[in-house]
Amino acid sequence: MINKMFELSIYLETRRVEIDRALQKFFEKGSMLEKAMRYSLMAGGKRVRPILCLAAFDAVNGDPAHFDMALNTACALEMIHTYSLIHDDLPAMDNDDVRRGKPTCHKAFNDATAILAGDALLTTAFEVLASESSLDGNTLFTQLEVIRAISRAAGFQGMIEGQMIDISSEKKILTSDELKNLHALKTGALIKVSLYTGAIIGNANKDQIENLCEYGANIGLAFQLADDILNIEGDPEVMGKAVGTDSALKKSTYPSILGIDKSRALAVKLIDSALHAIDNFDNKSDPLRSIARYIISRKK
């Protein structure tokens, strides 16, 4: 088990370096706008979504010739995630001063620059997704399906709707189902589509796609549960951000509804379901298995 965790940490680190190097390549000029975009993008995120995308591609034995499309997609997913954090942190939204151990974008620059840097990261994500077309019809079709799926997951019936529900639910007590819906939209949709896109770029069959989406839906919710628990029990030093903020904002969370023990038990159950969904996959999906287990044991 110790050995397993060790391997995962090497895997995650290798992927992180690969993704960070790829992300750097999209920026050249030193404009203030680019500085702000890079500031947040390269602030040391865990790269969960891009790693899941690449791990799904590997899990279905994706053709190395299509790896660059998977890597571009991984980068786009991280840009979208980062833009959502920049906008969420704004004074008009969650009003957070610290993120990933550093001042948030609007604190390091200003509100206007943070709004524009977020807009620009979102726009660049689609530029990256549309880049380097091949002339092969099947590949083009997949590339468009990736754009369709990501825009839907990140849009007004996905991530942004989740954020909208979140800000209008502050100080309200949500039911467990309402909370599940909120998280399925706010964080689940983008996590699930990370797996979906990695799978289709890897030319997965219908069953594999379904299984990976099932895995994604389960770890997505577990990830949120773990976040909620860390917001109560985590070490702010290790996490690089404040804890206790949910409770201060009177946000409905799983621990506030179910209590912390039942929340932890639910997270374990979700991870079991995630692992079960990819039971039939071979050892190429070992990283996905380790990541699932890591989600509920992580300290940040």
Place this chain on the structure above:
Amino acid sequence: MINKMFELSIYLETRRVEIDRALQKFFEKGSMLEKAMRYSLMAGGKRVRPILCLAAFDAVNGDPAHFDMALNTACALEMIHTYSLIHDDLPAMDNDDVRRGKPTCHKAFNDATAILAGDALLTTAFEVLASESSLDGNTLFTQLEVIRAISRAAGFQGMIEGQMIDISSEKKILTSDELKNLHALKTGALIKVSLYTGAIIGNANKDQIENLCEYGANIGLAFQLADDILNIEGDPEVMGKAVGTDSALKKSTYPSILGIDKSRALAVKLIDSALHAIDNFDNKSDPLRSIARYIISRKK
């Protein structure tokens, strides 16, 4: 001439109705987020960019089988334009209370909702651009090139960089070249790409594409000049927004640098260049000719 203007007004009205009907179709549910998106999107904009896209498609005699792709692209361009207005109007940016004769999005809803509605319109634009793929390789290739071109024009080296330069130039006196660069990015890039995408969906040849882009660059700047002049001489009642705001913010504008007469003369010269660029086009490009002339005669 009166007859000509009359025809243009019918053309513009017909197109506007066509575009408005198409825009409506992308929304179904009555969520608060969708309400805010629709509020700004359906607030009676002039639909300049989508009309230019469709007019370019017509000007190169586009295949009717590809009209739906042109119409989708037109809708996406309007969504991107509208999102940029919503974010520009925010208190952290231009802090405008009135737009198109109505309270701005953040006034009608609140700042957080306006940020998210803008984000959602931008994201939906790409969902629309990626929708309804054909299985034909050429069409797919064009569709991806449309996404590439629009994301580039709207992104950190296009429209958003223009907005960034704009907000950091308040109270600064710009040179005429700096002002030209600002407008080429802030408004020119999206106008030019409206023509470019209409042209390539219409299967234009290289010369036609170049001519239409030249037309676009010229009317784009003329449009901005006319806007600057209207901000001084316009009737707020007719325009549905306040005038004199540029001067109050000490913004550099063509009238403030060149004076109003020279600005008007420059606008006329740009329109002449725009018309000259499409000299070789047949009467299918008459709407583009009328639109060019209209830009400097409009009252709002």
